[in-house]
Amino acid sequence: MAAFNRFRLFHWLLAGFFLGAYLSGDDAETLHIWLGYGLLVLLVWRLLIVPLRLRGFPQLLPPKGQLKTPSRLAVGKWLTAAALGSFAMASLIGLGMVDNGDVLAVLPGVGPDVFGAASDINFVGWMGDAEEVHEFFANLGLWLIGLHVLYVLLFRRPLVWPMLRGVSRPGAAAEPAAPRLSGAPAAAQSLTRLRVVARHEETADSCSLLLQVPQEQRSRFVAKPGQFLTVQVPGEEGPVRRCYSLSQLPDSEGVLRVTIKRARAGKVSNWLLDNLKAGDWLEALPPAGRFVPSSLDQDVLLLGAGSGITPLRAILQAVLQQGTGQVLLFYACRDGDSVIFADELTRLAAAYPERFTLCIWLDAQQGIPDSQAMARQLADWPVAEAFICGPEAFMGNAKAALRLRGVAESAIHQESFALTSTRRDVPGTASRLKVTLAGRQHSVPVAGQQVVLQAMEQAGLEPPQACRAGVCGVCRCRVVTGQASMLSNQVLSEEEQRQGWILACQAVVGSPFVELQY
Incomplete structure (x- = not known):
């Protein structure tokens, strides 16, 4: 159950009981007051959450960009904010009208003088007829709630049932967490043959492959927006694996789409583009990766270059079609002919003009974008969760631009599948490794400098692994005891490394004994 939906469900249930007590008149006055206390606590809690910007909790007010250009989505947010404001006024006035000491005195061990007499704390006497003002704001709030319900039924019907159940909508992304690979059956890491049902040439050097997942395997291939497939192809020295991002959400028939750009010396990308056609088969592992939005109802910034648009395209689709957040996509390409998904992006911008801002940057005309140039493109947008994918130099400039805009480090996510030759010179030592896989503990000898x-x-163990180059994060595990250092890392943040997380494909042991936890 999503945290925000759980909160919203409880809030509306309490509000429903409160409304029933309110409409019943004086017969339920005490119950009305107690339920009012509960609603006031929830209201204060929700207001305290706003500056904390907790993951999964959308902003109360529309983003600044919608103040100039109001949208249909903003109407719902303004109705919610106005209703909460009306109920806040009614609650505060009611608190001043009621003898709270007498009400709280029904609790064991609480005396009637805890608040004193109502006259001692009457801060609404200046209103003249506080009861009439209280009734006005209460009724205003009820009317606004009625309008909001009408708005939801007219424009947001898909939200109703998930909201009542308190669960995330199908396809909505949950908060990304470390993949639970400990205790996972070996089959979870086994390859599956996917049939190529179609291929679509995106640009002169990129192509999308549509892959059909067998019916019996579809539960293993459920994907979140931003995740990737690990595919295996034959090689001169044995099978070779590479990771390719899913460029759209899986459809109802279990068809996945990966988009591949030809690399000059890319063994796998060239083999895929030169050999695969409709009717062929491709072996792949289930979707994986943590490059996933925490909520589809929050605003997101997407910054990509070249083939880095691939996972961003899936995130964009998910937010627009399954969520309520706004999206700004900054996409840098060499020239107009190298824009991947050009037609799709144009159609999405036309279909969602109030929620999707598209900024395509062409290096041939505007020069290579630096951090200052990107920061200017983001100037009118609120601080939001950000996702970056592209060449290393681009990602460095994009991250610097986000820092200039005040985006917190924890809200910046990066994805890169570019193999790098930059490796640290890490000393290793012979060691004994203790690791738990599939619920069983194993003791493994490790030679010096051996990952x-x-x-x-x-x-003889089969730990989770994919790219073997420190760029996908599938082999992520945590050092419980001992020390280990990484030769290369393009996945883990500094905070994750401080917590002990490592990439098994890049980790060299630095102590006589190490215990790993998946």
């Missing part, structure tokens, strides 16, 4: 993934595989 722990290789040591586990030599011992």
Whole structure:
């Protein structure tokens, strides 16, 4: 159950009981007051959450960009904010009208003098007829709630049932967490043959492959927006694996789409684009990755370059079609002919003009974008969760631009599948490794300078792995005891590394004994 939906469900249930007590008149006055206390606590709690910007809790007010250009989505937010404001006024006035000491005195051990007499705390006497003002704001709030219900029924019907159940909508992204790979059956890491049902040439050097998942395997291939597939192709020295992002959400028939750009020396990308056609088969692992929005109802900033648009395209589709957030996409390309998904992006911009801002930057005309140029493009947008994907230099400039805009480090997510030759010179030592896989503990010897993934595989274990280059994060695990350092890392943040997380395919042991936790 999503945290915000749980909060919203409880809030509306309490409000429903409160409304029943309110409409029943004097017969339920005490119950009306107690339920009012509960609603006041929830209201204060919701207002306290606003500056904390907790993950999964949308903003109360529309973003600044909608103040100039109001949208249909903004109407719902303004109705909610106005209703909460009306109920806040009614609650405060009611608090001054009621002898709270007598009400709270029904609790064991509470005396009637806890608040004193009502006259001692009457802060609404200056209103003249406080009861009439209280009734005005209460009724105004009820009318606004009625209008909001009408708005939801007219424009947001898909939200109704999930809201009542308190669960996330189908396809909505939950808060990204470390993949639970400990205790996972070996089948969870086994390859599945996917049939190529179609291929679509996106640009001169990029192509999308539509892959049909077998009916019996579809539960394993449920994907979140921003995740990737790990595919395996034959190679001269044995099978080779590479990770390719899903460029759209899976459809109802279990068809996945990956988009691949030809790399000059890319063994796998060239083999895929030169050999695969409709009717062929491709082996792949289930979707994986943590490059996933925490909520589809929050605003997101997407910054991509070249083939980095691939996972951003899936996130964009999910937010627009399944969520309520607004999206700004900054997409840098070499020239107009190299814009991947050009027609799709144009159609989405036309279909969602109030929620989707598209900014395509062409290097041939505008020069390579630096951090200052990107920061200017983001100037009119609120601080939001941000996702960056593209070449290393672009990602560095994009991250600097987001910092200039005041985006917190924890709200910036990066994805890169570019293999890098930059590796640290990390000293290693012979060690004994303790690891738990599939619910069983294993003791594995590790030679000096040997990465722990290789040591586990030599011992006959099958730990989760994909790219083997420190760029996908599938082999992510945590050091519980001992020390380990990484040769290369393009996935883990500094905070995650401080918490002990490592990539098994890049980790070299630095102590005589190490315990790993998946």
